[in-house]
Amino acid sequence: MMLPKLKTLAIYALVFFPRFPMAIGADGALLYQQHCAVCHGASGDGGVGIPLNLPDFLAVASDDYFRETLRRGRPGRVMPAFPNLDDDQVNAIIEHIRSWSDQSRPDYPATPLNGKPERGEKLFTAHCVSCHGPEGHGGSGTGVTFSRPRGAPVMAPALDNPGFQASVSDAMMKATLLRGRRGTPMPSIEALGLKADDADDLVAYIRQLKSKPSKADEPPTESVIRLESAHDFEQTLENVKQAVIGRNFRIIREQLLEQGLAPEGQENKRQVMLYFCNFAFLNDALALDPRVGLFLPCRITVFETEQGVQVMSINPKNLSRLFNNQELDEACQKMQDMYQDIIEEATL
Ligand code: HEC
Ligand code: HEC
Incomplete structure (x- = not known):
């Protein structure tokens, strides 16, 4: 069988x-x-x-x-x-x-x-x-x-x-x-x-509850914030520092943009990246999303080109879109406004 x-x-x-x-x-x-x-x-x-x-x-x-x-x-x-x-x-x-x-x-x-x-x-x-x-x-x-x-x-x-x-x-x-x-x-x-x-x-x-539409649905914004300075390189860098400190941030370090990329001593000295943060801000941001490491510490770059001196930062709101976190989007909107203020103040 x-x-x-x-x-x-x-x-x-x-x-x-x-x-x-x-x-x-x-x-x-x-x-x-x-x-x-x-x-x-x-x-x-x-x-x-x-x-x-x-x-x-x-x-x-x-x-x-x-x-x-x-x-x-x-x-x-x-x-x-x-x-x-x-x-x-x-x-x-x-x-x-x-x-x-x-x-x-x-x-x-x-x-x-x-x-x-x-x-x-x-x-x-x-x-x-x-x-x-x-x-x-x-x-x-x-x-x-x-x-x-x-x-x-x-x-x-x-x-x-x-x-x-x-x-x-x-x-x-x-x-x-x-x-x-x-x-x-x-x-x-x-x-x-x-x-x-x-x-x-x-x-x-x-x-019956309906949530607000997510910020993630909004069209993408510019990926960087960038303004031309009315001042020379040294003055602009100094202005950025003052603007940062004036908003209760601490400058963590100042670093040549080409550090580690160009041979030592040959880096362009007129391309500087400024890192800054403040503890309360860091804590708030981490509580919203532990992945904020990508955005922090805050950084702003000052660099000289043939056309003049420019100040630039990433636009955190644009990065935030990757995370599907409305609260983080809102925090990044505030961060973007702050960058915009600092850069305007330093370049005007
Ligand atoms: C002390 C805080 C607390 C209170 C009070 C509370 N909840 Fe919750 N609720 C939670 C948490 C935390 C979860 C998520 C549980 C989990 O991880 O599975 C939850 C889950 C739920 C879920 C499932 C949602 C999902 O995505 O799985 C529903 C529905 C819900 N709650 C409705 C209510 C309603 C209605 C009341 C009032 C009668 C209530 N809850 C009171 C904390 C609370
Ligand atoms: C980036 C983080 C993240 C990833 C990756 C993720 N989840 Fe979630 N998930 C969450 C969060 C946060 C919530 C709660 C949403 C809220 O607070 O309203 C959730 C909620 C859920 C719920 C509802 C639970 C409940 O109690 O009702 C389920 C089911 C779930 N996730 C399954 C999954 C599965 C399966 C995967 C992989 C295929 C996954 N998730 C990947 C963050 C994540």
Whole structure:
């Protein structure tokens, strides 16, 4: 008979090649390490991104929620979209994340709930705004700095975010509220003294929230700020220093632009880069996004050309666009204004 033989073969295959089916498809563990671990941690413990390995999260997060989240990201909230991952790769990543917990995967009806948004708003103001911010804009910063203490709080995500709104079903939101997320500050509504029905009203209110369009949607600006000086080289450099110090910044170092590029002693002495910073500014920026290392310390270059003396800086706002972080965009806008002021003051 054929059957027992096939069965033996199947068992044989299972025993000796238990991971065989995985080997043909996308490697979820590898894809996760490549695309997610830097923010969500190697085993989903969280970091710049919130934890993904918590049983209370995996018990309520549907596969659709994951899929849509990866397709859309969270515009302006650091979490990128992954348009380049194909369906197999996305599914493999989801399976990898699911392997961290034995929670069964939930599936929700698409039917919306019928709560009362006006009542939900009152409940939200009383119980949720303290963490999720007014109108659900989300906690500020990523909660991660280089001096972050272990066990630092998990930042409350933005509930008004179009990426979140389009990914989550009413039923999943309600399940989240009923359960809370042990291992994060997110309480169950029962712990807040609310009843199961209150969740419907909260969901109805959250559905009405719409976030501001992201700065990332704005067209790119010039990549550098550059002005011609009315003064000679020495005077311009001195003016930049005074303007920097006048804004409570400390000059960290002054360096020839060609240092390390041209043979020692032969660098152009009329191309100087000035590095400056201040501690409060540095701390604020790091709290917004630990990747600000790219922008800091602040630097301005003064150089002489045949046409005259020029002063230049990068335009931080243009760099910030890479990071999908609206708060960072706003900080970089301020930085850009400051550069513009300093350079104008020094060159006029
Ligand atoms: C650059 C950092 C970054 C990367 C890379 C990143 N994420 Fe995120 N992710 C975040 C942040 C930050 C949030 C929270 C957004 C908020 O605060 O509103 C988030 C949220 C999420 C959520 C929603 C979680 C919840 O509790 O509802 C999921 C799911 C998620 N990310 C999965 C992934 C996966 C899978 C990858 C890799 C394919 C990934 N992320 C890559 C930063 C990142
Ligand atoms: C003490 C702070 C705190 C309070 C109060 C709080 N939350 Fe949260 N909430 C969080 C944190 C932190 C998370 C992210 C948990 C995680 O990492 O999985 C969260 C997650 C959520 C999520 C899931 C969002 C997502 O992207 O996964 C929803 C929905 C939510 N909260 C709604 C509410 C509502 C509605 C209230 C009021 C009834 C509330 N929260 C009260 C801190 C809080």
